[in-house]
Amino acid sequence: MMFRTPKQVGEWVNRTKKINFTFEGEEFSAFEGDTISSALWAAGQKVLGRSFKYHRARGVLSLANHDVNVLVTDGIDTNIRADVVEVKNGMVLTAVNTSGGVKKDKNSYIDSISPLLPVGFYYKAFHTPRRLFPFWENVIRKAAGLGVVNFDYPRILKRKTHSHCDVLVIGAGPTGLTAACTAAEAGLEVTIVDENLQLGGSLGYNRAGDTSVMSRLDNLISKVISLPNIKVMSGSYAAGYYPDHLIPIVSEAGINKVRAKSVIVASGAFEQPPVFRYNDLPGVMLGSAAQRLLYRYAVKPFNNGIVVTANDYGYRVALDLLQAGTKIVALVDMRQTGSIVYAAALAKRGIKVYIGHCVYEAIASSDKSGVRGAVICPYDEKQSVALTDKQFTLECDGIAMSAGWAPAGALLYQAGTGMQFDYGVEQFVPSRLPNGMFAAGKVNGIFELEQRLRDGVRAANDAIRHLGGQAPQNDVEKHVGISPSHAYPMVPHPKGKNFVDFDEDIQIKDFVNAAKEGFDNIELMKRFTTVGMGPSQGKHSNMNAIRILAKIRGLPVEKIGTTTSRPFFHPTPIGHLGGRGFHSHRLTSLHDWHQANDAVFTDIGAWKRAAYYPAAGQSKEDAIQTEAFAVRKTAGIIDGSSFGKIEIHGPDAALFLERFFTGVYTDQKVGSCRYVMLLDETGVVIDDGIASRLADDLFYLSIGTSNAAAVYREMQRSQQMWQLNIGLVNVTGAFGAINIAGPAAREILSTLTDLDLSYGSFPMSSVRESQVAGVETRMIRVAFVADNGYELHAPMGQIPHLWNALIEAGKKHALCPFGSDTQRLLRLEMGHAMPGVDTDGLTNPFEIGADWAIKMDKPYFIGQRSLTILAKRPLRKQLVPFVLAENYKGEMPMDCNLVVDGRDILGRVTSISYSKYLDRCIGFAYVTPARKEVGSVFQIRADSGSLVAATVVKSPFIKTLKGA
Amino acid sequence: MPLRLLKFALSKEHPAPRFFKSHETPKKSYDVVIIGGGGHGLAAAYYLAKDHGITNVCVLEKGYIGGGNTGRNTTIVRSNYLTPEGVNFYDASVKIYEGLSEELDLNLFYSTRGHFTLAHTESAMRTMRWRAEVNKHVGVESRVVGPDEIAKACPQLDLSCSGQAPILGALFHAPGSVARHDGVAWGYARGADRLGAEIYQNTEVLGIDVKNGKVCGVKTNKGYIETKQVLSAVAGFTPRITEMVDLETPIVIHPLQACVTEPMKPWLDTILVSGSLHVYVSQSSRGELVMGSSLDPYEVHSTRSTLDFVEGLTSHMLDMFPFLSNVKVVRQWAGMADMTPDFAPIMGKTPIEGFYLDAGWGTWGFKATPISGKTMAQTIANDSAPDLIHSFRLSRFEDYELTGEKGAASVGH
16 A cells, blocks of 8 residues: 555544455455545555546546546446545446546547547537438447446435424534534534534644644534534535425435524535646645545555645645655745745745746656646736746646635525625625525635634524524624635646546636637536536536636626526435335225226226226227126126215305306205316316215215316315305215116115115115115216116225125126226217316317306306307317217227318317127217218228228217117 | 538637627617527527518527526427427427528537337327327327337336336327527527627616507617517516516416436437326436426426425436436426416417517427527518417417317426
8 A cells, every 4th residue: 555654643544444346457455434536546546537528537636526537336336436435345346438447548539639629519510411410429429428327226215304403504514513512502403414424524634734633623523422412414415405494415325304494504615726737637636635635544645746826725735745744846836925824834844835836737647647747837926827938847746736715605505695706715605695594614715713613603603593592693704814715726828738627628728719609608608618517516617617707708706607506416316316206096995806806907097996807818898898788788886986076065065066067056956966067267178077965065076086186176276265155075085986887786776775766766866875785875876877877975994895795786687897998988888978088178068069067147157257258159179979880890990090181180089989789889079060960971090091981970879879 | 520620620719700799788779679588589580680681680688698498498309299280380390400500500419319208098198199190190200109119219218117107108209309408599699690680698678668559669777779579588587578568478487397417328319208207308418317397386486496306206217217226416407487278389479569479488498499480580570470370379368269289298287
């Protein structure tokens, strides 16, 4: 392990646990607690991945979950972030998006032809001639993309949990830890979350060579742990902000959805790279990445390095490197004045400091796998140019770079925080926070430790007061002194390759050229250059992009603005977001019976309904015809428990129905049933059903299965407006229903009830309440599927008993269970049009011949106004019953086949079926009014294109064709 | 490598000029003022100049061009609608799209990938057949296919959808395509600019002057502009513009959300839509899965994201593609959809003389960009709407002559 240092205070690796793994076929060892990147770096492996566009070699950049060029696969998972994912024993890893391995990636030739690939090159070529585009598209599609998806990857059902707290603190650095303690000491329930596995944030690694700060961190952490009302969630990130402080916290285990009363964002800042030629070589890394390597994983970033800085932070990094025994060749400070605070400390150690200089370019080692030196030039900070006539070269094997920070403010932005650019700290800071949101620490532009601790206390006090407690009120801390971020840490180079966005390989000239082409608005520039659109979503690139654009346009940074921040803070797995999935199915209490009797099920809304019951080897068509035939000849029985069932109680019940439906109900007699039809305000047919009056102030409504929930919702909505004296109860799930129909239905039923079923005392369209087979039942006499039918409504739990009693009683009459598909045929034979099947989103009642159901002389009903207008207009289409020729044996048309006349569409078939009982093909179709008369002939175009003649007949079919 | 990229390698100065000029303040008057610098408004400006020689035109954009729904949609182009009027209209759009990269000399990555609308229920199958029948009648390539053909086109799809919603078949629409949405706006902007139209970004319309039922000018944050013809092409902001001229429309605004994953190597070659599972998905040329769902079920004038949207969508994606568990969603976003009662657009003249409306684009605006630009240009130039958009006129709501596209518009509505 060439780069492993002796033990560092507070290191995250466990030296007693050794781990073996392979990367690109080579064997490596590591310690438990190493990330994949730190383990490889410790072993001297510097090329960890290849870049997205140019396939350039890349190593460590941030070690903070935005090293997007270092994605690996273990053959199962892909796009694993090597910089933060812990290495596990036995892992077999390769880099993604290479051809022939990370060291000898054959696609690295793309780097040398990069002049052919200017910004937005794919807009500029490949489209002429048109016929070649598919070829080029294929080339580009294959070149794009990162990892390969594993189609055998198992579906992982991650759990989702919910929690609540008074204060959610995001970020467990010194600021967040202090804020959490302050809030907890005031008695509040606190949750603190941090994406790192260990607490402490930058306090754990930003030491300026002084490891004594670690005791302060230990104290802070002990205090947090000792407070019982602080819940610590490490290894978890706040993935996004949603209204009312809903924040999903993502960890390996799943998502915890936190609903917080207040939120303190202490999420810190992302270090931003200075931009110079070859700032992407393996071995060139952010200063904070060097510190993380060193203190978290006890790995030296390099042996003999240069620190290039445009702020004081680089000096701190240099002191840390020195403390760990790394040789510092020089510190290069791009500013005109060096660090007042740290200059002496470096001078004492004999480190050469070049003030007012820059790294003009890093020099790649011969195999381009690392750095062997750097060209240093004086730097004109005002003009932002290197003075190349005075250049000189320094040898080194690595470069640490610091130039400034961008706030990790994604959640603040998403919550609607107003941000303004503060030139004192050269970063965006919150200026107007949403109610209950507080910001603390580096997101406020405060970098000095003592100030951050005070700001943490201050933010917690603000949260305490927000929640009604007593706490002092102080202003947000204000940074004093030299800015922690440089205003423009860029070094132009005629040959480019000075990278701003490492995800997408975007260089300074790409921005300049994009602006030349007119994309000089930050949003347009983002879309044209794709800056910030990579997986790191601009964490290390957006700020520099804004600075470059400001310079190009000669505008102050705040005039440029920022792009919109959107969830997610880090890319979040689909398995986490999707969770266990949720599909609701509703089963009737007879479901087991249907299954035992070999029913085929169909989904209608959320319900599983028995569609038909095929005998062994019987086709669907056969089964349906057999069942329907039995209903006509003897009797059939169907489980109608999924029908919508709604009770309307109260003195205004009849009035409510009159407003809601098209018919009249105030004069409806108790014990009788009436048809109901629901329209929408535009007069379109929505649903129909039967209203049974059980008492003066009680109607029992039964409607179709699929619309039941929507109808009930609409009833509630209407009642909100009308405020009638009624109550609505949806009893769809409480009641089941059985329909027994056919010539023998009455006889079968009569054996199970004492009720007088004679037609005189229980006529059609009436309702009775009586016991059937000992069950209290609401019996409705209807003629939906056959002339003689009874709907029996009873509590869902008692339906199986009722059903079995009927089946038993029906045995000698060959009572036949039938399903919902058979019901469709039966109702068609009866000539009933079904809303949703024989109507569409524009059908009005006149078009289906339902004029009889419309009582226009009422004061009001839903859709009446529209019908008044429609009634005066000529019909555009008409639903007609039709038959095909007797003994028709040709191609069977299907529903939705068109009715045509040459090039004109006259309408379409909505229902069609052969009826064994009628021995005829019958159906409904829309036609133009000119063809609606009985005897008219029209042409249906079947699937193959052949025309089938159909004749309009009178409905119901069983009367017309059988005279029944 | 195509030769035209060579000049970039050989030139010292970046050899590409500005896409469109940058103007400071608008002139005192224009023949036509177009409100909205999205695809539709820019296309209208382009065709006004190209087809009708009307170049004294300005396009006013509140933000940046293509920043509204043009840049927020999931880039699907198709014409498999339900009404013959709809199919003809969108088919005309598809035909322009097919040659648009060449016409605008900008690669829009117009990629014909085939489009499957999956049916999981018998009633969905009925609708698919209806659409297929109408499409075939009008001459658009759509047909109902069975699970085998779907499996052949997308072998990774779990046809049982994890046992939750088995796929019975699909409407296959061969011309279904995706395109680079930003490029469409930029290409039309460049085309319009070159022909003489002026594009103003960061220019907000504050009011529209109407006198005696006629448009006479537009108030903006950059001054007053005299004009007799104004086109509103602002999608989700339509109510804000129509209230300036006291025009009532039945438009309501619902958010429509989408999200995108990290890039991965290409594997999904087709465009898939599932109405029952509320999913549509395609893989972009960058390798990302671009995914959308049904409208948010409530009216909100906002482009905020919600967690339940992405939870529901990803859960259903897993039903279709269980192996995506560890593929990561990078970003979610939303647009404001201007919905009409019949899911068809509102295009053409209005009761206010000189005020033209291109609105009601709900969830289907991007695919219509070229043809809406062309027909609106025609409408403005002739002060009369062409037959192709007659069915989309505003007065249809008073006339009870709706164009019922509900069954074919996107998913799950």
